[in-house]
Every structure is written in C-alpha cells, then in structure tokens.
Amino acid sequence: MSTVAVVFRKELKDALRDRRTWLIVLVTSILVGPLTLILLSKFISGLEEDAAKREVYVANASAAPTLVNFLQRAGATVKDAPGDYEAQIKSGRLQNAVIVVPANFEARLEAGETIRLQVMFDETATRAQPATRATLATVRGLTRELGLQRLLTRGVSPQVMAPLDIEEVNLASSQARGAQLLFLIPWLALLGSVAGAISVAIDVTAGERERGSLEPLLMNPISTAALVLGKWSVVALCSATVVLLTLIGFKAAMQFIRSENLSALMQFGLDEFALFVVMLLPFSAMIASLNMLAATYGRSHKEAQTYATYLAMLVNFAPIVPLFISIRDAAWQLFVPAMAQQSVMMRALRGETVSAVDILLPGAIALAITALALAGQAVLLRNERIIFSR
Amino acid sequence: MIEVEHVSKSFAAKVDGKRARVTAVEDVSFVASDGRITALLGPNGAGKTTTLRIIGTLVRADRGQARVGGVDVQTDTHGVRAQLGVLSDARGLYLRLTARENIEYYAQLRRVPAQAARRRLAMMAELLDMGALLERRVEGFSTGERLKVALSRALIHDPPHLILDEPTNGLDVVSTRALRRLLQHQRNAGKCIVISSHIMQEVEQLADEIVIVARGRTVAHGSAQSIRDESGTASLEDAFVKLAYGTEPVTL
Numbered sequence: 001m002s003t004v005a006v007v008f009r010k011e012l013k014d015a016l017r018d019r020r021t022w023l024i025v026l027v028t029s030i031l032v033g034p035l036t037l038i039l040l041s042k043f044i045s046g047l048e049e050d051a052a053k054r055e056v057y058v059a060n061a062s063a064a065p066t067l068v069n070f071l072q073r074a075g076a077t078v079k080d081a082p083g084d085y086e087a088q089i090k091s092g093r094l095q096n097a098v099i100v101v102p103a104n105f106e107a108r109l110e111a112g113e114t115i116r117l118q119v120m121f122d123e124t125a126t127r128a129q130p131a132t133r134a135t136l137a138t139v140r141g142l143t144r145e146l147g148l149q150r151l152l153t154r155g156v157s158p159q160v161m162a163p164l165d166i167e168e169v170n171l172a173s174s175q176a177r178g179a180q181l182l183f184l185i186p187w188l189a190l191l192g193s194v195a196g197a198i199s200v201a202i203d204v205t206a207g208e209r210e211r212g213s214l215e216p217l218l219m220n221p222i223s224t225a226a227l228v229l230g231k232w233s234v235v236a237l238c239s240a241t242v243v244l245l246t247l248i249g250f251k252a253a254m255q256f257i258r259s260e261n262l263s264a265l266m267q268f269g270l271d272e273f274a275l276f277v278v279m280l281l282p283f284s285a286m287i288a289s290l291n292m293l294a295a296t297y298g299r300s301h302k303e304a305q306t307y308a309t310y311l312a313m314l315v316n317f318a319p320i321v322p323l324f325i326s327i328r329d330a331a332w333q334l335f336v337p338a339m340a341q342q343s344v345m346m347r348a349l350r351g352e353t354v355s356a357v358d359i360l361l362p363g364a365i366a367l368a369i370t371a372l373a374l375a376g377q378a379v380l381l382r383n384e385r386i387i388f389s390r
Numbered sequence: 391m392i393e394v395e396h397v398s399k400s401f402a403a404k405v406d407g408k409r410a411r412v413t414a415v416e417d418v419s420f421v422a423s424d425g426r427i428t429a430l431l432g433p434n435g436a437g438k439t440t441t442l443r444i445i446g447t448l449v450r451a452d453r454g455q456a457r458v459g460g461v462d463v464q465t466d467t468h469g470v471r472a473q474l475g476v477l478s479d480a481r482g483l484y485l486r487l488t489a490r491e492n493i494e495y496y497a498q499l500r501r502v503p504a505q506a507a508r509r510r511l512a513m514m515a516e517l518l519d520m521g522a523l524l525e526r527r528v529e530g531f532s533t534g535e536r537l538k539v540a541l542s543r544a545l546i547h548d549p550p551h552l553i554l555d556e557p558t559n560g561l562d563v564v565s566t567r568a569l570r571r572l573l574q575h576q577r578n579a580g581k582c583i584v585i586s587s588h589i590m591q592e593v594e595q596l597a598d599e600i601v602i603v604a605r606g607r608t609v610a611h612g613s614a615q616s617i618r619d620e621s622g623t624a625s626l627e628d629a630f631v632k633l634a635y636g637t638e639p640v641t642l
Contacts, residue, residue, distance in 0.1 A: 006498040010487075017486040212482030216544065219446055219478065220499045221471040384449045 003222045007230025011204055015234055020199045028192050028242045033249020034256070036184055056135050057081040057098040064105040067117075070142045076135075089120055095128035097121035097135045112150060185268070186345035187319050189246050189276060190338055193284040194291075194312045196242025197235050201291035204231040205377075206304035215387060224381040228374050232289055239284035247276050267351045275348050278359055279341045282366035286337060287315070289373035296377050296386065314338070334361045337369065391582055392422040392445060392551055397454030398606070399440050414440040415451075416606030422584045422599065424550070427577050429597035430586040433634055437606040438586040439479050442555050445584070446476050458551055459582075472500075475549035477557055481540035485529040489520070489539045492528060493546055500547040507546055514542045517572050534565030541572065552576060554585040558592055570596055590627050600626075604634035 001009075015021050056071050058064070059081040068078050081098045088094035100118040102108075108115050119139060121132045148158045208214045218224070254268055291308055298304035319342030322333065334340045340362035348354050380386045400413040415437040422428035430438045443449040445456050447467040455462065461469040483492050490511070497507035515521045518538045523531070528539060537557070545552065554573075558566050573596065577583055587593050593600055594614050602610040602617070610617050610633045614626050621629040 001498065003499060006495070010484075010491075010495045013491070014484055014486050208482075211485070212480035213484060214482075215448065215478050215480040216476065216482070216496075216540070217499075218448060219471055219474070219476045219544075220496060221468040222499055384443075387448055 003226035004230040004233070007227055008233045011200075011231050011234040012237070015200050015203070015238060018199075018203065021238065024195055024199060025238075025242055025245060028195055029245030029249050032188050032192065033246050034253035036188060037250060037253040040182070040184065054131065054134055055079055055096060056138070057085065057094070057096050058101060059085055059098055060101040060103070063103055064101040066106065066109060067099070067101065067142065070145070071138060074138050074141065076138060086120065089122050089125075092122065092125065095122075095125045095131075097128070097132040099135070099139065109146070182349050183319070183323065183342070183346055185250055185349065186276065186342050189243055189250075189280055189345075190283065190315055190319060190341060191312075192242045192246040193239045193280060193287045194315050197239035197284070197288045197291045198308050198312070200238045201235045201288060202295045202301060202304045202308060204235065205292050205295040206298050206301050209387075210301050218381065218387060223378075225375075225378040228292070228377045228381065232292060232374055235292055236285045236288035239288050240281055243280045243284055244277065247273060247280075267349060272348045275354060275359070276345055279345055279362065282363040282370070283337065283341050285370045286366040286373070287311075289370040289377075293373040293377050293380075296380050318342075334358065335365060337362065337366055340365070391424055391457075391459065392428075392553075392584055393455075393457045394421070394441065394445065395419050395455045397441065397444055397451040397456055399437075399444060399449060399452050413606055415444070417454075418603060418606070418608050419454075420601040420608055420611055422582055424582045425577060425580045426598040427573060427583045427585065427596055428599040428601060429593040430584065430601050430603050431588065431590070431593050431597075431630065432586075432603035433588055436603045436634070438588075438603055439555055441603070442476075442478070442553050442584070442586055445470075446474060446478070446553060447471055472547075473549055473551050475544040475547065475552045477537075477541055477544045477552075477554040479555045481537065483528045483531075483536055483539055483543075486527060488525050488527050489531075489542075490524045492539055493543045496543045497546045502547050510546055510548060511542060514545065514572070517575060518542065518568050533560040534562055537561060537565060538568070541569070545576075550581055552581055552583045554583070556586055556588075558587070558589065566592075590630060594626050602630060602633050609633045 054076040056076040057079050058068065058071075061068055061078060061080055071078050081100075082088060082094065085094060085098045089098065098120045100120060102115060102117075105115060117139065119136060121128070121135075123129075125132075151158055151160065208217065217227070250268065251273055290311055294307035294311060295304035298307050315338045318336060318338035321339065322330075322343065333343050334357070344354055344358045344362065347358070397415055397418050398413070399415045400411045403410060403412045405412065418437060418441050420428070420430075430441065432438050440449060444451045445458060445463060447463050447470050450464060455464070457463065458470045459473045461473065463470050483489075484495070487495070493511055494507060497504075497511075502510070511524075515524060518541065520535070520538045520542070523535055523539070528536065531539070537560075541554075541557075552573075557569055561569065573583060573585075577598075585596070598613065600610070600612065600614055600617055601608055610620065610629070612620065617629050617633075618624070618626060621632050623629040623632060
C-alpha cells in the first residue's frame with residue numbers, strides 16, 4: 001500500500017470516529033438544504049399571494065368615496081387602516097402601504113383643487129414591495145383619470161396631457177425574478193464545502209502538532225508530499241460529501257415541497273444537479289487544501305481556527321459582491337474562485353446557457369490553487385520552525 | 391553506531407521583545423556504540439533535545455556532522471530515519487484510535503510486513519506488560535500507558551538505533567522498570583541506544599556510557615566510574631555539578 005493510501009485510511013478512520021465530523025454532516029445535509037427551500041417557497045408563495053390579493057389600506061376612507069370606488073374598480077380590496085398605522089408600519093407589523101385621505105377630500109375634488117394624498121410605506125419591507133408598487137400605480141392611475149376629466153370639461157383634448165405613452169415591458173422572465181432570491185442555493189452549497197473541510201483540516205494539521213504527534217510522524221522515512229496528499233484526500237472527501245449531501249437535500253426538498261411557485265421560478269433538475277456537482281468538486285478540493293495550508297502555518301489550534309474563519313468569510317462574501325455592485329456576469333468573475341462558481345450556478349438556475357469555458361475555467365483555477373497550496377504545505381512541513389511551532 | 395562531531399545550532403528568537411539568535415548547541419561531540427546505552431546527561435536547556443533532533447534529521451545543524459550507522463544526517467534523511475527509532479519529547483498519540491491501530495499506522499508507514507509487525511508487537515506487549523491495552527482507544531490512558539504505546543510505535547520496525555528523549559518523564563516506578571527492562575533487552579540484542587536525561591540515578595542505573603552536556607558543549611564522556619575518577623569526586627552527582635556548572639561541590 002502506498003504512503004498516501006496508508007495516511008488516507010488512518011485519517012479517514014480518525015475523522016469518522018470524531019463526533020464533530022458527524023455533527024457537521026448531519027446539520028448541513030438535513031437542515032440547511034430542505035429548511036432553506038421550505039422557507040424560500042413560503043416566502044415566494046406569500047409574495048405572490050400578497051400581490052394577487054391587492055389589499056389596499058386606506059386611512060379615513062369614508063371621506064373619499066370617489067377614491068374607494070376607483071380602487072374597487074381597479075380590482076383592489078379596500079381595507080380600513082388601523083388607527084396607529086404609522087407606528088405599525090415603522091415597527092413592521094403592517095407591511096402594506098397606507099393611503100392617507102385628508103378630511104375634506106370630496107369637497108376639494110369638487111372645487112377642482114390639487115389634493116395632497118400621502119401614501120405611507122416602508123421601503124425595506126421587501127415582502128410587500130409588489131403590493132406597494134401596485135398601490136402607488138393605482139393612485140397614479142386615479143390622478144391621471146381625474147386630470148383627464150378636468151381637461152375634458154374645459155374642452156381640451158386628453159392628448160395634451162399625454163405627450164408620452166409609457167408602456168412598461170418587464171423582460172425579466174419569471175424564472176429570473178425568483179432566481180434573485182435563489183442565490184441562496186449555490187451560496188449555501190459553497191458554504192457547505194467550507195463547513196465540511198474546516199474541522200477535519202485543522203485536526204490533521206494544527207491538531208496533529210498540538211497533540212504532539214507531528215514530530216514522531218515526520219520521523220518516519222516518508223515524503224512530506226505523500227503525507228500532505230493523504231491528509232488532503234480525507235479533508236477534500238469530507239468537504240465534497242457535505243456539498244453532495246447539501247445538494248441532495250435541495251433536490252429531495254424540491255421533490256417533497258412540490259411548490260408550483262418554486263418550480264416555476266428555478267430550474268433544478270438532474271442536469272443542474274450534475275452541473276452543480278461538477279462546479280463544486282474542484283472548489284471543495286481547493287477549500288480543503290487552503291484550510292490545511294492555513295492551519296499548518298498557524299501556531300496553534302486557535303490560530304488555525306482564526307485563519308479558517310477569515311477564509312470562510314471570503315467564501316461567504318465573494319459571491320455576494322456582484323449583488324451589491326450590481327454587475328451581471330462580467331467575464332472577469334470567472335477568474336475569481338467562489339464568485340465564479342456562484343455566478344455560473346446562478347445562470348444554470350435561471351435557465352440560461354452555460355458554456356464549457358464557464359465550467360472548465362473556474363475548475364482549472366481551483367485545481368491550480370489546490371496544487372500550489374499542497375506543494376506549499378509539503379515545503380512548510382520540512383521547515384523546523386513549523387514542525388516545532390516556532 | 392551514532393557519531394556526532396562538533397555540531398552547533400542557533401535559532402532566531404525573541405529575547406525581551408528583541409530579535410536575537412539563541413545558541414542551543416555550541417559544540418557537541420560523542421560516539422555511541424552498538425550494544426551500549428549512552429546517556430546524554432545535562433541540566434535543562436543544555437542542548438540535549440536539540441542534539442537529538444539533529445541526529446533525528448528534523449533539525450539541520452549549522453556546523454558539524456552527525457552520522458547514524460555511517461549515513462550522514464544532512465544528506466540522506468530518509469536513509470537515517472529508516473535506521474532510527476525515536477521516542478521524542480513530543481510523543482502524542484491519536485486518541486480516537488486504539489493502541490494497536492496507533493502502532494500499526496507506523497508499521498504501515500515504514501512498510502513493515504503485517505506478519506512481522508504483529509509478531510514484534512506481541513513481543514513488546516509482553517516486555518512492557520501492555521497486552522490488555524492493545525484493543526482499547528488511547529483516550530483515557532495514563533502517562534505510563536501512553537509511553538508504552540509511543541515506545542512500541544517507535545520500535546515497531548526493529549531499528550538498529552534508538553533515541554529516547556527524557557523517556558522516564560512523568561513515569562511511575564512500575565512503568566520506569568518496564569522501560570528499563572525493554573532498553574536492557576534491546577541493548578543485549580546489540581542495538582545502539584542514546585537516551586537523554588537530567589536525572590542522575592536513572593543514568594547511573596541504566597547507562598553504559600555517559601556524555602555530560604552543559605551550556606551547549608560536551609564537557610565529559612565515559613563510564614560513571616571514569617567520570618568520577620576524572621573529576622576527582624566521590625559521586626556522579628558531584629562530578630556532574632563540577633563539570634556542568636564549573637563549581638566545586640559544596641560539602642555539607
């Protein structure tokens with residue numbers, strides 16, 4: 001049996017007897033995937049229900065029969081706003097927008113004056129955004145209708161008021177709209193690869209030194225490269241297992257939930273599943289090697305954990321950056337690990353085409369980094385300052 | 391045979407917050423012959439552990455040479471390691487593995503045939519009285535029990551040369567006797583054994599040759615008798631204090 005195989009077998013046995021390994025595997029596979037999908041599907045269906053219901057809250061509705069009549073004609077259900085609506089919106093208890101009607105609405109309308117109509121809402125209440133947008137649009141519709149009526153009574157053609165006829169054509173397919181939220185799925189799979197690697201990576205490196213077994217181990221006539229390779233195989237295997245279980249969890253939950261909303265919004269069939277696996281396996285290999293390199297360099301278990309946390313934060317953060325600076329799939333993203341995997345997987349979820357370069361380039365970069373990190377580690381383990389923790 | 395010729399080693403370290411070089415070994419030389427137990431005797435910080443690490447190839451000497459069975463430690467590290475069994479200062483075990491699994495791991499890394507490894511382990515379990523421990527996980531073992539496992543692990547490939555750094559640290563009387571029995575058995579089998587210690591009685595009881603190391607230098611080399619004669623003192627302890635600290639023993 002080769003040295004790599006001997007080290008692999010021993011480290012695997014050791015990891016499988018570690019309760020922490022099982023805890024992470026169970027938590028990620030059982031909780032993360034299915035739980036996220038259930039929450040997501042609830043969120044999305046709630047979103048669509050809210051928009052479909054078109055409930056419009058009006059404060060002091062009795063003062064404005066014209067408005068109420070218009071809203072009802074537009075297909076909305078008019079509801080009386082609660083007395084403390086302002087406080088309720090601020091605290092988030094009331095998600096919908098509230099139209100505030102001034103006391104003398106009808107009289108001023110009669111007199112042909114301009115009436116200030118407040119629409120109160122909380123822009124950060126994302127769930128209610130479609131409903132709020134609909135309310136605002138309805139109110140604008142009313143003001144246009146009233147304006148036209150006034151022009152007509154003065155004998156002016158309504159065209160004077162409409163130099164531009166704006167037609168909104170929303171090109172985002174319904175899949176694309178839902179996929180904005182679905183960034184969670186590839187993102188959680190990426191995090192799964194980190195979660196699966198961390199504790200094993202630290203145990204086989206910094207842990208080995210801390211329990212005093214590194215020095216005797218290196219006294220054996222074996223190459224540090226073989227040693228590193230054997231250990232890495234186990235860490236990468238753990239990371240890949242967690243990734244696979246996370247993906248299987250997603251797939252199983254999709255089957256189980258059978259939400260029309262969800263399946264209309266994202267494509268996660270066997271093709272996408274396979275693509276995710278192909279994208280994530282080289283990433284797991286890279287994460288395993290980087291975690292080990294950091295933990296080998298770290299003086300102690302604690303220092304190793306600190307480095308691992310930085311690395312995890314980078315993986316957390318990189319995929320979200322494009323969301324913030326709202327760039328869409330720029331070519332350079334393919335060169336940035338984590339960001340590349342995320343953007344390609346997102347494209348697949350959105351039902352867009354994924355080319356061979358999209359798969360091969362991020363994979364090749366991840367594997368190149370893996371090779372460098374492993375080589376670096378083999379060199380570190382020949383350094384007496386690293387062996388005896390300086 | 392282990393030969394050490396004028397080795398020296400210094401490390402970069404921080405002393406009072408400033409970068410400085412600390413000399414661990416200044417000039418150590420000795421020869422340890424086959425079939426003998428040679429003890430490096432010296433106070434803490436004398437350079438014993440660093441010297442043993444240089445022989446064990448994990449630390450490179452700045453100057454000087456060391457050979458194990460005629461193989462140079464700087465040029466052929468794997469050749470040296472193949473002939474060495476080392477019980478180092480760090481003797482950590484894998485707590486989730488059984489004693490047998492810990493030992494077999496090293497046997498496999500050193501490509502000892504499974505059959506031979508089993509025979510050798512059975513022999514050592516007998517000598518060290520640890521048969522009952524073999525199938526238990528190491529977690530929860532006492533210091534003495536752990537030492538027995540670490541020692542068996544270091545010797546599983548039946549090496550011609552043995553290096554043991556402070557082997558009796560933290561051991562009770564029974565374990566110390568078991569260790570002594572094993573070392574004498576190995577010596578009688580013709581092995582070249584080097585141990586380090588700062589405990590006088592232990593060295594006097596166990597060692598055939600004594601090398602006194604102090605402040606990074608070899609200050610005496612010979613049998614307990616010849617060192618006493620040479621320094622003109624009545625006991626090895628007096629000789630040690632005189633040679634290691636350069637002061638005359640105070641007679642009370």
